[in-house]
Amino acid sequence: MAASTSQPTGLLIIGASQSGVQLAVSLRALGFEEPITLLGEENHRPYQRPALSKEWLQGEVGNESLIFRSNEYWAEHHVTLVKGERILRIANNRDGSGVAVAESGAEFPFKRLALTVGARARKLAVDGADLTGVVYLRNADDALALKALVGDATDVVVIGGGFIGLEAASSLKKMGKNVVVLEHGPRLVGRAVGEETADYFLEAHRARGLDIRLDARISRFIPESTPDGGKAVAAVELAAGEVLPAQIVLVGIGVIPNTELAEQMGLAVDNGIVVDAHALASDGSTVAVGDCANMPNPVPGSPAGERIRLESVNNAIEHAKVAAYSLMGRREEYAGIPWFWSNQADLKLQIAGLSMGFDQTVVRRDDERGKFSVLYYRGGRIIAADCVNAPLDFMAVKNALAKGQNIPADAAGDPTVQLKSLAG
Amino acid sequence: MTTTVHYTDAEGTVREIEGRPGDSVMETAVRNGVPGIVAECGGSLSCATCHVFVREDCLDKLPPMEPMEDEMLYGTAVDREENSRLSCQLKLTDGMDLYVTTPETQV
Numbered sequence: 001m002a003a004s005t006s007q008p009t010g011l012l013i014i015g016a017s018q019s020g021v022q023l024a025v026s027l028r029a030l031g032f033e034e035p036i037t038l039l040g041e042e043n044h045r046p047y048q049r050p051a052l053s054k055e056w057l058q059g060e061v062g063n064e065s066l067i068f069r070s071n072e073y074w075a076e077h078h079v080t081l082v083k084g085e086r087i088l089r090i091a092n093n094r095d096g097s098g099v100a101v102a103e104s105g106a107e108f109p110f111k112r113l114a115l116t117v118g119a120r121a122r123k124l125a126v127d128g129a130d131l132t133g134v135v136y137l138r139n140a141d142d143a144l145a146l147k148a149l150v151g152d153a154t155d156v157v158v159i160g161g162g163f164i165g166l167e168a169a170s171s172l173k174k175m176g177k178n179v180v181v182l183e184h185g186p187r188l189v190g191r192a193v194g195e196e197t198a199d200y201f202l203e204a205h206r207a208r209g210l211d212i213r214l215d216a217r218i219s220r221f222i223p224e225s226t227p228d229g230g231k232a233v234a235a236v237e238l239a240a241g242e243v244l245p246a247q248i249v250l251v252g253i254g255v256i257p258n259t260e261l262a263e264q265m266g267l268a269v270d271n272g273i274v275v276d277a278h279a280l281a282s283d284g285s286t287v288a289v290g291d292c293a294n295m296p297n298p299v300p301g302s303p304a305g306e307r308i309r310l311e312s313v314n315n316a317i318e319h320a321k322v323a324a325y326s327l328m329g330r331r332e333e334y335a336g337i338p339w340f341w342s343n344q345a346d347l348k349l350q351i352a353g354l355s356m357g358f359d360q361t362v363v364r365r366d367d368e369r370g371k372f373s374v375l376y377y378r379g380g381r382i383i384a385a386d387c388v389n390a391p392l393d394f395m396a397v398k399n400a401l402a403k404g405q406n407i408p409a410d411a412a413g414d415p416t417v418q419l420k421s422l423a424g
Numbered sequence: 425m426t427t428t429v430h431y432t433d434a435e436g437t438v439r440e441i442e443g444r445p446g447d448s449v450m451e452t453a454v455r456n457g458v459p460g461i462v463a464e465c466g467g468s469l470s471c472a473t474c475h476v477f478v479r480e481d482c483l484d485k486l487p488p489m490e491p492m493e494d495e496m497l498y499g500t501a502v503d504r505e506e507n508s509r510l511s512c513q514l515k516l517t518d519g520m521d522l523y524v525t526t527p528e529t530q531v
């Protein structure tokens with residue numbers, strides 16, 4: 001398709017969330033002078049997602065607290081915010097310029113393009129999955145829909161024992177709902193944490209009264225008629241025959257990166273938009289950042305050629321900074337120690353580093369003070385840690401990794417010894 | 425009554441921002457583009473990149489520190505001092521006039 005003939009200017013950022021916002025902010029901080037259009041399909045000012053399953057759901061923080069930047073900030077920094085426009089097609093030229101066409105028919109010409117399109121909730125294919133009351137939790141509209149249902153509900157079934165499922169389950173339980181978590185796999189949180197951490201979370205959640213079923217198989221959602229003539233979920237039937245009442249079914253079974261625009265542009269895609277260490281896609285011009293990007297593992301010293309797609313705030317921010325340099329014509333490599341957090345009831349998980357490829361673990365456990373950490377090693381060197389209510393351990397490992405230091409495994413198991421004192 | 429936060433950065437530049445009661449010192453800074461506070465976790469008390477030094481005579485206007493904040497402060501990029509706080513834990517109250525200094529770096 002031929003691109004429009006109007007003179008393309010500036011940078012178009014598609015996706016106005018954690019990555020897109022950071023990219024615009026970093027570019028202006030670096031002195032990027034061209035026009036920036038920060039465009040997103042959602043009809044909200046750009047907002048932070050993490051609290052949607054936690055503090056916001058529980059009513060501890062309001063809508064305003066989630067907003068990234070004031071309208072005045074965007075105006076002062078000459079960033080044009082476009083809300084509610086979903087890009088369907090991109091006509092791109094060899095030089096990286098092109099035109100993005102929205103569902104509304106509106107056209108957005110650009111000289112350079114950034115794809116910060118994130119990921120969407122994976123849909124559950126179960127009989128009854130389209131009933132009212134079956135919800136997901138990826139964006140603000142999902143969260144508003146969930147909140148609107150919460151008042152009338154007494155029973156909630158959460159499908160998926162990953163971070164979002166467990167966070168939401170903990171929040172809903174705290175709000176007085178009967179909550180059952182159904183996890184398809186043999187343990188919680190999939191591959192995001194090691195077995196010791198998964199077991200600890202299972203034990204800790206069950207001790208707090210959360211009903212968690214592992215290896216759960218769902219046969220269908222049972223409907224009931226609503227006064228307005230619609231169909232709403234009333235219960236979840238398990239393959240084993242048990243019927244769990246549920247006026248809300250919250251599905252949190254992972255996300256799928258939004259790669260369709262990139263594919264249509266002819267960019268390389270493989271579990272995300274394939275980018276190099278500078279956040280540049282295969283055309284050498286478009287940058288792709290955050291949840292949608294598949295990139296070289298940013299951890300210094302990681303095996304050559306190892307690639308990864310990360311779903312975290314920290315990655316969105318740091319990756320966007322690298323992309324900002326690329327758009328300024330500077331070649332910075334993405335290098336850093338990824339970190340992540342998840343708050344579930346009074347369990348505060350912080351993860352430093354990436355544990356993939358570990359060959360040894362050390363557990364630090366202090367039940368009296370409710371602290372628990374797992375340290376991961378590869379070839380005798382520390383590579384990551386999962387820390388529950390143990391910020392000192394988290395900070396010590398994060399700082400040691402950043403400085404390229406080790407925390408020898410043989411001494412690390414004693415929870416009375418500060419990890420900071422072992423780093424060297 | 426106006427509620428004001430005076431942010432001084434490591435170079436000595438002062439920015440005065442009118443805040444809203446109920447918002448945190450961190451939110452007030454970030455939303456208005458005050459540099460020097462990163463706040464990666466958005467106030468979830470998970471990142472320690474919202475470290476500030478509070479002017480001594482303002483310390484007693486603030487809520488006491490929870491143990492978690494205290495522990496997190498041992499991991500800040502610039503070492504903590506007596507008057508260190510994590511600014512996401514500092515909620516503004518009506519009429520508050522607060523002076524804070526941001527560290528040289530947060531990460």
Ligand SMILES: Cc1cc2nc3c(=O)[nH]c(=O)nc-3n(C[C@H](O)[C@H](O)[C@H](O)COP(=O)(O)OP(=O)(O)OC[C@H]3O[C@@H](n4cnc5c(N)ncnc54)[C@H](O)[C@@H]3O)c2cc1C
Nearest residue numbers: 015017018019041049050087117118119290291311312313
């Ligand atoms: C409920 C929840 C809790 C979370 N908690 C944590 C946490 O505790 N810690 C943590 O580190 N991370 C957490 N995360 C993950 C974190 O929020 C994401 O990693 C982060 O939002 C990724 O940012 P992004 O900008 O790359 O992608 P997204 O946030 O997915 O943003 C992409 C944006 O692009 C828009 N878009 C996509 N396609 C188009 C199109 N064609 N046209 C226009 N717009 C488009 C989307 O609507 C969306 O607004 C959580 C996520 C959720 C959903």
Ligand code: FES
Nearest residue numbers: 467471472474512
């Ligand atoms: S914003 Fe993360 S600890 Fe304050």
